[in-house]
Amino acid sequence: MRLHGAALRLLRRLRRTDVELGVSTARLSALSVLVFGGPKTVSELAAIEQVSQPTMTSLVQGLTRQGLVRSEGDPSDRRVRRLRVTAAGERLLRRGQQNRVETLVAMMESLGRQDVLALGRAADLVEQMLAIAPDAP
Amino acid sequence: MRLHGAALRLLRRLRRTDVELGVSTARLSALSVLVFGGPKTVSELAAIEQVSQPTMTSLVQGLTRQGLVRSEGDPSDRRVRRLRVTAAGERLLRRGQQNRVETLVAMMESLGRQDVLALGRAADLVEQMLAIAPDAP
DNA sequence: TTTAGTTAGATAGCCTATCTATGTATCTTA
DNA sequence: TAAGATACATAGATAGGCTATCTAACTAAA
Numbered sequence: 001m002r003l004h005g006a007a008l009r010l011l012r013r014l015r016r017t018d019v020e021l022g023v024s025t026a027r028l029s030a031l032s033v034l035v036f037g038g039p040k041t042v043s044e045l046a047a048i049e050q051v052s053q054p055t056m057t058s059l060v061q062g063l064t065r066q067g068l069v070r071s072e073g074d075p076s077d078r079r080v081r082r083l084r085v086t087a088a089g090e091r092l093l094r095r096g097q098q099n100r101v102e103t104l105v106a107m108m109e110s111l112g113r114q115d116v117l118a119l120g121r122a123a124d125l126v127e128q129m130l131a132i133a134p135d136a137p
Numbered sequence: 138m139r140l141h142g143a144a145l146r147l148l149r150r151l152r153r154t155d156v157e158l159g160v161s162t163a164r165l166s167a168l169s170v171l172v173f174g175g176p177k178t179v180s181e182l183a184a185i186e187q188v189s190q191p192t193m194t195s196l197v198q199g200l201t202r203q204g205l206v207r208s209e210g211d212p213s214d215r216r217v218r219r220l221r222v223t224a225a226g227e228r229l230l231r232r233g234q235q236n237r238v239e240t241l242v243a244m245m246e247s248l249g250r251q252d253v254l255a256l257g258r259a260a261d262l263v264e265q266m267l268a269i270a271p272d273a274p
Numbered sequence: 275t276t277t278a279g280t281t282a283g284a285t286a287g288c289c290t291a292t293c294t295a296t297g298t299a300t301c302t303t304a
Numbered sequence: 305t306a307a308g309a310t311a312c313a314t315a316g317a318t319a320g321g322c323t324a325t326c327t328a329a330c331t332a333a334a
Contacts, residue, residue: 003147004166005169005264006263008148009186009187010141010263011141012187024289024290025145029142041311041312043311050146050150051149051293053311054312054315055291057313058291058313077311079300079301080311107267110265111262111265118258118259118262120140122255123142125248125252125255126147126256127142127146129248149292161319163319164319178283179283180282189321190283191284191324192320192322194284194285196320214329214330215330216328216329216330217283218283278331280329281329282329283326284326286324286325286326287322287324287325288323290320290322291318291321292317292320296313296316297314299310299311299312300309300310300311301309301311302308303305303306303307303309304308
């Protein structure tokens with residue numbers, strides 16, 4: 001419950017930061033998957049981000065319009081679109097990270113070192129939880 | 138960054154649970170503030186939830202349509218509408234909490250006791266951070 | 275007391291994120 | 305080769321957000 005509310009408010013707060021970059025949170029998150037995980041198909045991205053495929057199609061279209069991502073056909077299977085970050089996309093993500101990191105760091109100044117570590121650990125735990133039980137009750 | 142992605146995915150996941158209750162995450166969160174904090178005005182709720190006043194007006198209208206909240210005029214200042222949870226609202230929130238707790242508990246079965254405590258602690262830290270620096274850079 | 279400013283809430287108009295249902299092209303396989 | 309499966313796109317709906325702006329009501333100063 002507290003976890004729920006905390007996540008909700010944290011995202012609302014960070015969204016304000018992302019807006020300044022001209023990229024929404026959801027797009028930024030998808031973009032970062034491409035940067036750190038390499039090229040992916042729409043369906044793969046959707047699975048990783050845990051959204052429906054149409055949702056991911058739309059996010060990717062947005063990123064493509066913004067020139068942050070480019071999609072290329074797969075010669076061996078002409079149904080798939082393989083998505084790759086552009087140079088602009090990588091630049092933006094780096095800036096975005098700085099931006100977000102700055103925001104978080106500013107906020108975290110009220111916390112001790114131990115607490116910051118605890119937050120990092122918590123993030124890992126949540127990811128782990130979701131990876132193991134993506135479709136619990 | 139990891140914190141960002143983790144919060145995003147956690148919310149997407151929990152949202153699926155809330156849908157079964159017929160109440161969205163944002164409404165549920167506002168409702169819980171009323172249950173645990175007592176009657177509030179629209180503006181107070183907006184400040185607590187860290188959204189704009191029009192956004193909160195719309196959330197409250199939804200809750201009112203659903204019969205979960207009732208608004209009453211303040212005799213000493215006829216501009217304000219004081220919002221109060223109905224019996225149905227309290228019931229629903231109780232069910233909702235069980236629901237959400239069950240989902241989280243199911244997911245947390247993959248984690249150890251220490252880890253669960255760490256998550257609780259992290260939720261507190263995030264709230265604390267946001268309370269202290271609501272408008273950081 | 276009238277006028278100016280402030281405050282609470284509601285509306286309008288816009289955008290993004292999601293979903294389900296469905297369509298279309300392209301494999302894959304019996 | 306015809307049937308089914310797969311990858312993606314499109315349509316249409318709902319919800320949550322925001323800014324700008326309106327009205328009503330309160331407050332204070334001339």
